[in-house]
Amino acid sequence: MKKANLEVIVVYEELLNEYPLPSSVKEEIKKELERINANEDIARKVVERCYQVYLTNLMEPGEAAGIVAAQSIGEPGTQMTMRTFHYAGVAEIDVTLGLPRLIEILDVRKNPSTPMMTIKLLPEYAQDRDKATEIANKIEATYILDLADLATDIRRMRIIISPDEKAMKNKGITLEEIKKKVEKSLKNVEVELVEDKIVVQVTEPSYKLLMDTLDKLKKLVLTGIKEIRRVIVRKDEQSGEYVLYTEGSNLRKVMKVKGVDARRTVTNNIYEIYEVLGIEAARNAVIREAISTLEEQGLEVNIRHIMLVADVMTADGELRQIGRHGVAGEKQSILARAAFEMTVNNLLEAAVRGDVDMLKGITENIIVGQPIKLGTGDVELVLKFGSKF
């Protein structure tokens, strides 16, 4: 019985492979065929019928896919919250949501207002809270003020760093290491270890230099990655592994940290993904971020529309924003550009250059009142002389 079943499944697969159907559709048909336990004849009929339906559901040539996508995203967009809405998402990290976030994604901001990373760990670290915390400490930027008190001694022109032993132990850093870091990053000073304190002596008797040194000390990152301001360790309820969530993002550096599973570590900074992982990853990131932003607002937009937007944004091999500096600004037609933004500027510049608009696109033809090359306007009837009907 089992063996026969297997044979039938092979028959189904062979049958399906004759048709250029998407693999997800094939899977579905196969499952259904198995359920009804169809023989070869019936299976062939079913598949053939499915293929016919598939063909009738395909997008027709000349269909205004872009307009449909724009309207499908635009209409739910009107229902999104206009104000910058922050939301204490996973693990108390503030994330921009709603319309501001959607605009951020489509504008390809290089510095989104709330960068955030989700860092997954390698199996040997992911199960253990202590090990996860250890990595979190390595990643989180630690400033000298987190570990020590700073005191300025103006009379003797020096700064005294008195570290807190407990804090140092927590971060896994020693006095020696702090001293080395301080020595490396400061100029015009002598660094000395006096008992459990570090004394930074300014070489020149200048009050300004002392204050500058103090400022530099305060900004000095002792351990961790500068951009990562905060790390939170959370246990993922579904998989049972510990995951790190960060405020701030630096994908390139975090991926190199030992114990981090670089394969599954992501950021919400799309431009960073583009730089580190390339154009195809950026395309995926745009889709993911846009869909999750819309879904979070309770809006359902078919993913195909978002995919089209992402395709347009990444078609040139670099991440372009939807807007006057990107997709819309690179249109060939002057009228189409003028219709979008900065009408006067565009027309003036075109006039100065003596540009010609070939009226090949949609927008410009609507402006001048001609039929557009879209849908039924895209086809022409040609009479073939001497042909039999």
Add this chain to the structure above:
Amino acid sequence: MMTKFRLQDHILVPEHILLSEEEAEEVLKTLGIKKEMLPKIRADDPVAKEIGAKPGQIVKIIRKSPTAGKSIAYRLVI
């Protein structure tokens, strides 16, 4: 340090395959278009560098698509 990992193993990066000249020719023939009409990928794209793509070559990308299961795209290296 860490073991070097392939960018293509990252969950966001789909599989990139560099096509040989004959394969590229075949693809263009079935699609009925010229090279320049394909979407582009820069030669200094991290993944393009990883597979050693040179300008003028065509990269086949096998995407995991939420709608079609698996979809194949092509990009011209520039």
